[in-house]
Amino acid sequence: MSLAILVAEDSIITQDLLKLLLTQRGHDVDTVEDGARALNALQDRHYDIALMDFHLPTMDGLRVVSTYKSLSADKAAQTHFIGITADVSGFMAHPDNWETFDLVIAKPIDIANLCTVVENFEHYMAWRSHTSAKPGEANPTPVMLAEDVVPQTQETPDTPPDEGIALRREKRMKIDRGTTQLLLENGEVYPCRVLDLSLGGAALAIEERPAIGEQVRVGRTAGRVVRHTSEGIAVEFGK
Structure with missing residues (x-):
């Protein structure tokens, strides 16, 4: 099922990688780089998922979501809000923040886990609720760390651990990161296939082998060639 997704992130690298991967998985993705534009985007159209960095220029992610919910409560109830932050402890220290987001993802982001959660959000949240429920305690916003194990759609809370691990391994091996262009x-410009992708770099299948150290762009994202491989090249993002 195709989802309408908003990515509010001031890092162009993170924007481009998330848009590349989610678009090539069939989703309709808009990106914005500051809080004011994020709020305008939410008011202009419906999104199934909003990925919101906490530290945005002009208006932080917490304020964007809380303002939108106060202005358009009915419409906001139809969107799942996922916060992205490197300061999980700071977020969790303020219980008033817990109702702002449905889920918080800690940086560094595991791209494969993020895609799985976005595409199976309600299943993931039900699984988290079942596995972390503690009767009598407050229910803070769930936080997903990069090393967390993420269940797949075939799993239920009662899936045996060994079977769940097998399902997750199978899903990760089948992730298709699609094609893009190398400039x-x-x-x-050369077409290439993305073999692996992270916020730090990418492994590309490509016939052309630029020199190691050469500056290139993968889509819009700048980087440099750091290694030749049997299938192509490895690119490290950033100048």
Whole structure:
């Protein structure tokens, strides 16, 4: 099922990677780089999922979501809000924040886990609620860490551990990161297939082998070639 997804993130690298991966998985993705634009985007159209960085220019992610919910409560109730932050402890220290987001994802982000959660959000939240429920205690916003094990749609809270691990391994192996373009310094453009992708870099299947150290762009994301492989090249993002 195709989802309408808003990515509010001031890092161009993170924006591009999330848009590349989610778009190539069939979703309709909009990106914005600051809080004011995020609030405008939420008011302009419906999104199934909103991925919101906490530290945005002009208006932080917490304020964006809380303002939107106060202005358009009925419409906001139809969107799942996922916060992204490197300061999980700071967020959890303020219980008033717990109702702002449905889920908080800690940086560094595991791209495969993020896609699984976005595409199976209600299943994931039901699984989290079942496995972490503690009667009599407050129910803070669930936090997903990079090392967390994420269940797949075939899993239920009663799935045996060994079977669940097998399902997760199978799902990760089948992730199709799609195709994009590699732009060289001389302006030449080559199609390539993304073999692996993270916020730090990418492994690409490509016939052309630019020199190690050459500055390139994978889509819009700048980087440099750091290694030749049997299938192509490895690119490290950032100047």
